Amino acid sequence: MNLLINEIVEDLLEAELTKQAMTPLTQKYSNLNARDAYHIQLEVIKQKISSGRRIIGKKVGLTSVAMQQMLGVDEPDYGHLLDDMKVMSDGKVKMNDLLSPKVEAEIGFILGEDLKGPNVTWLDVMMATKYITPTLEIIDSRIADWKIQLIDTVADNGSSAKVVVGKQLTEIDGMDLRSIGMSLYKNGELISTGSGAAALGHPAQAIAWLANKLHEFDITLKAGELILPGALSGAITAEAGDTVSAHFGRLGTVSVTFE
16 A cells, blocks of 8 residues: 555656646545545655645635535545745736636634644634634645545645735634635625635634544644635636635735736
């Protein structure tokens, strides 16, 4: 199995480098399970770190019931955020760096304290959070035509590509994150709306799930990391020339342009 995992890791890295999408892992390797997929993801991240990349946070995916049902799973998944993925709000992203990008709006959590499972609660997350900030996650798939199942997206680092980080930081004291509204626009046209409750009922609950899941792999969420708890509405497709922005009311706005 180790030889197979190493082969898949090399294939994923090659697909990302060449921008040539690959056959779904679930079609090619029928004996892979979810734990294998997480080990593939961790090995990909390990290789990227050895080449000079740095972990700046984590992301939770599949936090909506609709997405879980689509992939036939009953829990979220996660991926890693690296320093070369970060884009500041109002920045630009080159389409040549991506394969088939989609954009999601999320409430980003910046931790002030470490969090480690197995018994982390959403209240622990709230107490450990230093700031929240508006973010856009640009997801992308190294799997051809987004024909993914859980194993495909987990191995592919949760289909992560870029994270666009808002310039406004807000403390969460006394704030009900479930009711924070979000409006997602493409080229000035309102595409969708959502609220904090879309992420597992409460975005801090999604991060608690993450901290407890990572305990299985002896990984800690660290102070200073940016944690994305899941999308507040469906993902929208982006093409060259598009500007996508999300408005979070009192939390501020975040925007990115594709070129």
